[in-house]
Amino acid sequence: MGLNEAPLLFDFEVASSENFTYIPMSVRFNLDRFGLRITLAQWQQLPLEDRKLLARFPVEEDTQIEPNFDHALFEMLRTHANIEPEWFTPEESPAWRQTDSVPDGVAHQAGLAGLAAPSVARWAELDPFKRYVLAKLSRKPEANHDFVPAMKEFGAAG
Template sequence: MGLNEAPLLFNFEVASSENFTYIPMSVRFNLDRFGLRITLEQWQMLPLEDRKLLARFPVEEDAEIEPNFDHALFEMLRTHANIEPEWFTPEDAPAWRRTDAVPDGVVHQAGLAGLPTPRVAQWAELEPFKRYVLAKLSRKPESNHDFVPAMKEFGTAG
């Protein structure tokens, strides 16, 4: 599978990414999938076209489908910032992969937003990438401004 024709952005991200000033969820997914960490400052050192290219990589869980995200990121950071991303060991079984329970963080964020918690059946029907996004947006205890728009976009806000 090759790159997507256009950067993968959800509707709720178009405004919040501010033309790729902030790291889109598709790039966050691939960073987490490959066990790579970059700072917002490092992201912003990359030319806009490189940031858009990184957002075109597929978001399937199988790292064999598109193994070049990590290589592309390393090359871009070396070329434009003379740095390398930090490595970490990805979680073996993150909560978003489970389809038999809604993660606690998502339950908490829904409560903060005054939204009903997605039913387990709704959660299970979501594409894995959308489950990842909701879990990622709900990892901190305080309210996330993108959580409600994401819930609405994914059809889980009620």
């Protein structure tokens, strides 16, 4: 599977990414998938075209589908910032992969927003990448400004 024709951005991200000033969820997914960590400052050191290119990589769980995200990121950071990303061990069984229960963080964020959490059945129906996004947006205890727009866009708001 090759690169997507255009950067993968959800509607709720178009404004919040501020023309790739912030790291889009598709890039965050691939960073987490490959066990790579970069700072916002490092992201912003990359030329806009490189940031857009990184957002075109597929968001599939199978690392064999598109193994070049990590290589591309390393080259871009070396070339433009003379740095390398940090490595970490990806979580083996993250909550977003579970389809038999809604993660506590997602339920908590929904509560903060005055929304009903998605039902277990609705959670299980969501595309894995959308479950990842909702879990990522709900990892902190305070309200996330992108959570409600994401829930609505994904049809997960009750």
